[in-house]
Amino acid sequence: MTVSILVPSSLSREAEDKREATRKLGYVARAATVFRADRLLVYPDRDGETGRFDGGFVETVLRYAATPPYLRNEAWGMRDELEYAGVLPPLRAVSQTGSESNGSGSSRQGIVTEVGPEGRVRVNCGLQHPISLNVPPKMAVEEGERVTVRISSRRPVRAKLEDVPLPGLAVERTDLSTALGREDAGVCIAASRFGEELTVGRLETLAGRIEGDGMTVAFGAPERGLPDILEIEASAVGAPKDAAAGEDDGVEPTADPGFDLWLNTVPDQGSEVVRTEEALFATLASLSLRE
Incomplete structure (x- = not known):
């Protein structure tokens, strides 16, 4: 709905x-x-x-x-x-971050702070430090762009970029x-x-x-x-x-x-x-x- x-x-x-x-x-x-x-x-x-x-x-x-x-x-x-x-x-928008590694968890917004080689970027998504993530195939990102990050675990950090509309x-x-x-x-x-x-x-x-x-x-x-x-x-x-x-x-x-x-x-x-x-x-x- x-x-x-x-x-x-x-x-x-x-x-x-x-x-x-x-x-x-x-x-x-x-x-x-x-x-x-x-x-x-x-x-x-x-x-x-x-x-x-x-x-x-x-x-x-x-x-x-x-x-x-x-x-x-x-x-x-x-x-x-x-x-x-x-x-x-x-x-105070509701967010439920899971701890499993099977892809469950929460989606949150991030900002690309650096575009690196080999299809990797650094993203600020509200964790203690920006994290390095792989860019999904056919997804192009630029520095300063907002992206969707799915976090399945915080300790250790497990996350991935998703080519979907921003949450929220x-x-x-x-x-x-x-x-x-x-x-x-x-x-x-x-x-x-x-x-x-x-x-x-x-x-x-x-x-x-x-x-x-x-x-x-x-x-x-x-x-x-x-x-x-x-x-x-x-x-x-x-x-x-x-x-x-x-x-x-x-x-x-x-x-x-x-x-x-x-x-x-x-x-x-x-x-x-x-x-x-x-x-x-x-x-x-x-x-x-x-x-």
Whole structure:
């Protein structure tokens, strides 16, 4: 099951300063980690961006937050966007490293520090020292490149390079339609206070589909919900598409062709505004429940 989260480039638009903007983004990355999201995607909302905290700032801070702590200095160095990186809450992503030599263990990110002769490289992967590893056939690596290392034992060290995507939370910039059109997008949900209220019965209908197909959940920005960003009337949210085109799978089509449904996961909210990071925790907690 693949879980993707979509947040706008205007995510930090209401932050008073860079420190507060950084902290806010840290809680977004933490929510994505707590609920085991595979991708955290930043989509453009240029009309809602401020000059200080645009999409480049949002992406950089989120990518830094998702970088394993043992690689941050080497991977990022000094960047103006990361001036207040110290306020980011630790993600403490779950890792289970095995001790067997039969290929089991955990995958973790590493950085190639040196490319040597005879198909060997030295990799910093958070152990006491960089380790020397063979490069798999047909895999080309360069100095400074991030790679996936599978560690089957720490004492003695037994590890190997794997030609697979990097483990952990992936942060990317993309447009909304591309993200919703991916083959593994699963159930595409727009989180909005104008959507259908999430109930126990509705969740029961969704749970089986989400567990099988995965999900992509999109969120709006402070004072700019998804209807504003997409320039559609709030009254059109949840309106049926061509009924003949839909299937009776418990997911109702909506006015926007990119989403399967619009969902209000904080019904009867007690505050006029639910912040994006708060909406992430409320939404993902509900949608992570199983049948």
